[in-house]
Amino acid sequence: MPLSSTRRTGLVDQVIEQLRAAVRQGEWAIGERIPTEVELAATLGVGRNTVREAVRALAHSGLLEVRQGDGTYVRATSEVSGALRRLCGSRLREALQVRRILEVEAARLAAAERTDDDLERLRALLHERDRLWSHGDLDAFARADVEFHIAMVEASHNSVLGELYRGLTELVTASIATTSQADEHEPHPVDHSGIVTAIAERDPQGAADHTLAFLDELLARYPGEHG
DSSP, X not given: OOOOOOOSSOHHHHHHHHXXXXXXXXXXXXXXXXXOHHHHHHHHTSOHHHHHHHHHHHHHTTSEEEETTTEEEEOOSSHHHHHHHHHHTTOHHHHHHHHHHHHHHHHHHHHHHOOHHHHHHHHHHHHHHHHHHHXXXXXXXXXXXXXXXXXXXXXXXXXXXXXXXXXXXXXXXXXXXXXXXXXXXSSSOOOOHHHHHHXXXXXXXXXXXXXXXXXXXXXXXXXXXXO
């Protein structure tokens, strides 16, 4: 478990890191209530005031949400994600616009920088997402589709871009879940084969164009979407 007794100096900073690690490693899922202040203090071997300060700092950064009289809940998996969630909220169109900015350039870079392993992973995820769609498993499809887009960004081998995009994971997942539910009666999901082909052929413009085309198509469906 990420949580363990903390005995060194700098207790608040250490507790912040312990709680951050617990969220990052999935000990508590998005939307889940974390243990009480008393329980955390006992687990970590620190005072309640230390836990309270750490929770307050993580709530300020967007990782946690304190609900008076109810408890503290996980709001995001990273501070980057928390900040982006505050900026975009649940507005689908804005999430798609942010994805458009990052993914088009990621596709362009991936076509130039990808390795054979990157390409193999993209092809495997493309096959898996299409298979899951054909079986009508929308939840699993959404997860596989998120992994496909993360893999495409990681194939750019730009660590800053990758970190920014991983901060978008919750927003990307929500937007994919929403758009896939709207398309659930279609025989095929949004086609990403052109993106993979362009990356395989080391065609940066083609990869960017295919990525831009599918995101613009999604944006066209939600011209005034704010919810």
